[in-house]
Amino acid sequence: MSFFPKISFQCEVEEYLTKVFRNNELITALGGQEAENKYQSLLSRLSHPPSFTTVRVNTHLSSVKHVKKLLFEEIQKQFKGLCVPVLEHPKLQDILLIPVIGPRRDLKKHPSEVIVGAQCGYAVLRGAHVYVPGIVSTSRSVVKAGDLVSVYSDIEGKCKRGAKEFKGVKVFLGNGISELSRSEIFSSSGPLKGLGVRMIEPVYLSPSFDNVLPSHLFLQNLPSVVVSHILNPQPGEKILDMCAAPGGKATHLATLMHDQGEVIAIDKIANKVKKIKLNAELLQLNCIKAFCYDGTKALSVEKREDEQEGPPFSPESFDRILLDAPCSGMGQRPNMAYSSTLKEVTSYQPLQRKLFTVAVKLLKPGGVLVYSTCTITLSENEEQVAWALKRFPCLQLHPQEPHIGGEGMKGAGLTLDQLKLLQRFDPAAVTLQGMDINSLQDSREDDLISLANKDCIGFFIAKFVKSKSK
Template identity: 75%
Template structure:
């Protein structure tokens, strides 16, 4: 996907969609009927429509026009008339507007070779390689939905071993199971369970293999933690409050504590977020190294993102062992994309960071001794 905005002529006939639908359209989706909030009075099937997103949720359902805060998403062809969309009958679920000129070139991969392909952002694929799962291991994906990293872990293990995927939202767990079935991955077991409660404290071993689990049960653990999501792009959300951002840190630490307890000595723990804040990333690493003397920060392979950010008290050597994708920190420069076939590695790294989501990765190993990381 390219994040370069296109210049598109706006049409007189308009439709307004909700912010969640707007996010999906920015990332390559068509407009489905439930997402349409308003439409011009005389809109009919076959019309060329300019689509806008109501980012503040102020537009009334069924409105004929909207003068509030809205963001242009591009043009499309209406599949239905205004009357059909807002007819008062049970809600339609199909495509309402087929996007033909989105402002960002992000083609949809929905139902394109679904048994072979699973679309992921570059950092999401990198983090699983950093975890480096091996055949025969028992691996925990602590906050797994919708299962992109879970299925990638199973694929890298050649579907040999056991991948436990947890998420506390039932319909998201069903999505993980569906993806595993679609891709023919038998090593995945998905459970609807709160990751903060995944540690069994009574030390009575269960034979069913369901959560919670005994301490030191897993060879490797991925904690792709809930976060403020400030690295996601394109995104209709244009502001976050300090309270919203700082609210994630306690939850992340609860999950991290559980992960350390569940990890075997010598095991690998990878912590990642799709945000760019110091509080949710480098500060969490600094806290973890102090709170858990058994943890040592490890180099990462592959190392495509930049180094960690100053400000959390980590040494320069420790910052080099972190991996941060932050497009806002990459200087703009002209690059001929057609000449990248023989490009240097540093040029490819620059391009990867410039044109991807914001993301953070830290890799730890749990040692038997309490020797501190340098």
């Protein structure tokens, strides 16, 4: 058993990434050892959760000040009076930041164990309790509700469901109280739902948001909030969110537009489109229209004269377009074992280019296109920008506001001026290894905001403007 190992990749993916972060441009700029140190730091940071939980306030229904007060009271209750602040961001005025305390290394481990799947484990590290579908196995000693248990994540997916013992690679997530007996968890009458383990001593202390102000706030990573501000939709405009599920950015765009205009949200998976609609309904936003449709086919061959509002769309139909593209997801945190193959990783670039080509054709002259991913590779980020500028002379890179991440990474042949117009959120830029309550109380608010801007998920943003026809 190891405690928070660096993220691991399949060998071929590891070799691929090593070449990315040792490319000639980067080594020339940083030096070989510094480039290597930065890469190793990135691998370490990716396995830990970000240092802050980011909450976007639904300003369509409530003020940031009001939600901040309610949230502070809720956190005081959850943390039993521990004084953890709720911070307002000076450049993102619709979000609140809650510092995450940990990792706590002094927790006593109990003999009774609960093993959860990797995705459930990552959710626990970010403040969630354990729900029954996430439980893979328990010790035979978990015999009744109310038992104290230690929770571990099977990061490699090798534990057999229902096993009474697991000797494989597992990571300690903290302690909790079992809400069910072992026999109830693995009932033969079918899979149960609901709470399985209530976490009382998590390794990372972060608030749980189960049923907390559901219509007034939305849990969202900080860079994902930045994207919508950069697109900067205006009331009355027609906006397209091309890969919109589960609707975090679509609902944010609608809120920034004061629910006036149209946000067309498409996704090709029906269940995910239902989630978009549910989120729009929960946040009481009426200008969002969600459709189950493949974004690569969203362009109508001929200009349509009918009044149908759904896809496919006529060329030059939208004032602004957000392409938060499907990607390899290597910037997501925490992640300790990345299972995708090199073939899967490299399959995203051509898909992103198909979607980008459609987006350019659907954008009105003078319109804004924002391209973003939650990954760290050059091929899905800076290389896509270089390709787009060459492929579409009608596009120009534009400055981003707010610009709180770093500049683009060298290696794709872009100029220094072009790299400065890009925004890359790079967890490797952070040297801090966790935060305890004493260091939190000794920190200035400006320093905490600066840390929040850096210690988030890996993310990339590019903003283009389409030139007007002459």
